[in-house]
Amino acid sequence: MDKKRREILKFMLGSLAGLVNLKTLPSEAHSSISSESQFINLCNLAISHEYGAIIQYINHSGIIQKRKIWSVLLENMNDEVVHARELTRILIKEGANPTVAAWPPQTGKRLIHLLKEDIAGENAAIELYQQILDLPESSSYRDVIYPFLKREMVHRERLQRLINALSPKG
Numbered sequence: 522m523d524k525k526r527r528e529i530l531k532f533m534l535g536s537l538a539g540l541v542n543l544k545t546l547p548s549e550a551h552s553s554i555s556s557e558s559q560f561i562n563l564c565n566l567a568i569s570h571e572y573g574a575i576i577q578y579i580n581h582s583g584i585i586q587k588r589k590i591w592s593v594l595l596e597n598m599n600d601e602v603v604h605a606r607e608l609t610r611i612l613i614k615e616g617a618n619p620t621v622a623a624w625p626p627q628t629g630k631r632l633i634h635l636l637k638e639d640i641a642g643e644n645a646a647i648e649l650y651q652q653i654l655d656l657p658e659s660s661s662y663r664d665v666i667y668p669f670l671k672r673e674m675v676h677r678e679r680l681q682r683l684i685n686a687l688s689p690k691g
């Protein structure tokens with residue numbers, strides 16, 4: 522994850538949760554923060570990240586002229602819609618309030634720049650789902666959430682293939 526994105530992630534996690542990463546807290550502080558709220562906060566962060574990705578993919582697919590490329594972005598976007606909705610359903614089951622906040626989408630003019638932004642988004646999503654799956658509370662939702670992680674990896678691979686095709690080695 523690039524530095525800017527990591528900073529936004531930290532900021533959003535802080536503003537959504539009023540928390541910092543549990544791993545960075547002294548052990549006595551852990552007991553005052555339930556891991557359940559960490560699960561809910563990370564799911565909310567993932568929802569807002571998905572919303573940001575959806576907006577970003579719509580924007581990039583509208584800017585990019587080559588059908589072969591924008592159609593891949595739309596394919597990825599369709600999965601993000603499913604992810605945002607399923608996470609919303611999980612939070613409703615948990616009695617929490619699913620966010621409607623969107624992570625700030627990134628845009629630009631150059632094709633390679635857009636695709637790199639999209640890869641950065643996928644990397645952040647992968648990191649986020651890995652963190653969620655590490656929490657014990659995610660075990661009841663593993664069947665739902667683990668496939669999200671796998672899809673984000675597929676998305677990243679698709680984008681990487683597009684970039685590789687644009688810049689052949691040598």
Ligand SMILES: [Fe+2]
Pocket residue numbers: 571600601604646669673
């Ligand atoms: Fe997603």
Ligand SMILES: [Fe+2]
Pocket residue numbers: 574597601643646672673676
């Ligand atoms: Fe994705």
